[in-house]
Amino acid sequence: MSMQSALSPAVTTPPNPKALRHIPGDEGWPFIGNTLKVLADPKGQIEKSAAKYGPIYRTNLFGETSVTLLGPEANELVLFDQARLFSSTHGWGPILGLLFPRGLMLLDFEEHRLHRRALSVAFKAGPMKSYLVDLDRGIAARVRQWKSQPGDMLVYPAMKQLTLDLAATSFLGADIGPEVEEVTRAFVDMVAAAVAPIRTPLPFTQMGRGVAGRKRIVAYFSEQIPIRRARGGGDDLFSQLCQATHEDGALLSTQDVIDHMSFLMMAAHDTLTSSLTTFVGELAANPDWQQRLRDEVKGLGIEANDPSSIDNLEKMPLSEMAFKEAMRLKPPVPSMPRRAVREFSFRGYTIPAGTSVGINPLYTHHMPEIWSDPDKFDPLRFTDEASRNRHRFAWVPFGGGAHMCLGLHFAYMQAKTFARHFLQNLEVSLEPGYKADWQMWPIPKPRDGLKVKIKPV
Numbered sequence: 484m485s486m487q488s489a490l491s492p493a494v495t496t497p498p499n500p501k502a503l504r505h506i507p508g509d510e511g512w513p514f515i516g517n518t519l520k521v522l523a524d525p526k527g528q529i530e531k532s533a534a535k536y537g538p539i540y541r542t543n544l545f546g547e548t549s550v551t552l553l554g555p556e557a558n559e560l561v562l563f564d565q566a567r568l569f570s571s572t573h574g575w576g577p578i579l580g581l582l583f584p585r586g587l588m589l590l591d592f593e594e595h596r597l598h599r600r601a602l603s604v605a606f607k608a609g610p611m612k613s614y615l616v617d618l619d620r621g622i623a624a625r626v627r628q629w630k631s632q633p634g635d636m637l638v639y640p641a642m643k644q645l646t647l648d649l650a651a652t653s654f655l656g657a658d659i660g661p662e663v664e665e666v667t668r669a670f671v672d673m674v675a676a677a678v679a680p681i682r683t684p685l686p687f688t689q690m691g692r693g694v695a696g697r698k699r700i701v702a703y704f705s706e707q708i709p710i711r712r713a714r715g716g717g718d719d720l721f722s723q724l725c726q727a728t729h730e731d732g733a734l735l736s737t738q739d740v741i742d743h744m745s746f747l748m749m750a751a752h753d754t755l756t757s758s759l760t761t762f763v764g765e766l767a768a769n770p771d772w773q774q775r776l777r778d779e780v781k782g783l784g785i786e787a788n789d790p791s792s793i794d795n796l797e798k799m800p801l802s803e804m805a806f807k808e809a810m811r812l813k814p815p816v817p818s819m820p821r822r823a824v825r826e827f828s829f830r831g832y833t834i835p836a837g838t839s840v841g842i843n844p845l846y847t848h849h850m851p852e853i854w855s856d857p858d859k860f861d862p863l864r865f866t867d868e869a870s871r872n873r874h875r876f877a878w879v880p881f882g883g884g885a886h887m888c889l890g891l892h893f894a895y896m897q898a899k900t901f902a903r904h905f906l907q908n909l910e911v912s913l914e915p916g917y918k919a920d921w922q923m924w925p926i927p928k929p930r931d932g933l934k935v936k937i938k939p940v
């Protein structure tokens with residue numbers, strides 16, 4: 484802890500906007516600020532502001548004056564956060580707090596460290612191996628089904644359904660039974676509400692459905708936790724969390740298990756749906772790369788019906804690089820909010836305590852001074868050689884520092900297992916001249932679902 488943070492108390496309320504006037508930028512229209520412009524075209528709007536004001540600028544989003552910090556140095560300052568200046572609780576809280584209270588990403592500093600440690604048992608090599616068995620089985624079955632219906636396919640809804648079904652088994656266990664539909668529906672309502680424009684849980688709104696969904700999820704987990712604990716064992720993530728303990732050996736409280744499970748399911752769901760959709764879209768648009776990855780899969784020497792092993796996945800470096808490149812182009816978490824709990828400075832500007840700050844992977848991932856020809860899909864940007872000379876916070880789809888994505892290996896495992904089955908069985912292409920229409924915020928998603936053609940190879 485720095486001297487400064489040891490001395491000054493944390494501030495969690497916004498400063499007077501006048502205290503930010505020295506920072507270049509503009510607040511846009513009264514009340515709505517720049518919110519609508521940013522929502523309509525987040526990347527274009529940020530690039531415009533960066534060109535006009537530079538890598539630190541003031542804006543008004545969702546009714547509050549905030550400061551955007553751009554580039555790898557900004558990412559490092561905010562994510563690495565050695566001085567514990569930036570609160571994730573008070574950054575993400577306004578967006579996710581109502582539906583996913585006390586999820587790991589919504590905890591700060593020492594309390595966060597303790598919970599992260601307790602949860603990390605569920606992501607160690609042993610449990611990961613059992614999740615792979617479920618993921619592999621589920622993906623293989625779904626790809627077989629797609630193979631039996633060649634022709635047009637909408638990638639986004641197909642991925643959403645697949646990721647949801649996989650979460651039900653690898654997170655909750657294959658024997659979840661008839662409640663699966665109910666739990667899944669409640670969960671879908673919560674995820675949709677997390678980014679709903681109307682933030683009050685009024686009846687018939689997304690937020691209203693989300694809050695009702697949370698009630699059902701809480702009831703389900705509350706009933707299941709004692710059952711799972713009494714039964715012991717279990718290879719799924721929920722069973723792992725039911726057995727997880729704090730440093731003193733005490734089990735996590737029932738409420739903690741509920742909050743962590745809800746958050747984990749949310750964290751995994753839209754991010755994987757988004758990144759796998761981008762991945763398939765890029766394979767369809769780049770047939771040469773599609774073939775190179777297919778050759779890599781062929782080189783594994785496994786039959787179409789063989790299960791995938793960790794060893795197989797480790798021998799897919801090109802697929803991993805292609806997935807990384809997909810997340811460079813369309814990072815599933817395009818911006819990350821924090822609140823500065825103490826005064827700090829960046830590029831010569833002093834920013835007061837309480838300021839809402841945001842960093843922007845979407846912008847950083849397209850900076851031409853870092854990424855030549857930034858819109859081109861080129862997985863070779865991620866060879867060891869090419870990565871070595873790049874700032875370590877130039878590519879941050881999983882964040883970094885204390886809050887770095889805990890499910891990163893899970894995400895690679897799912898993506899590579901998917902790549903293996905998909906490429907071994909299917910060829911994917913686009914109609915000539917077709918370009919999907921992407922909405923980039925809050926999570927990149929093709930508005931039209933992303934139309935492709937699939938056929939058996």
Ligand code: HEM
Binds near residue numbers: 758810886887891
């Ligand atoms: C491609 C897929 C994924 C992407 C791009 C992604 C991205 C991220 C990012 C950017 C953060 C940090 C946000 C911040 O610091 O503000 C994060 C945190 C987190 N992610 Fe992921 N995620 C993915 C998949 C997953 C999966 C599959 C899981 C669980 C199985 C997961 C669990 C978590 C958790 C628990 C945190 C909070 C970590 C902490 O606060 O210590 N994520 N993720």
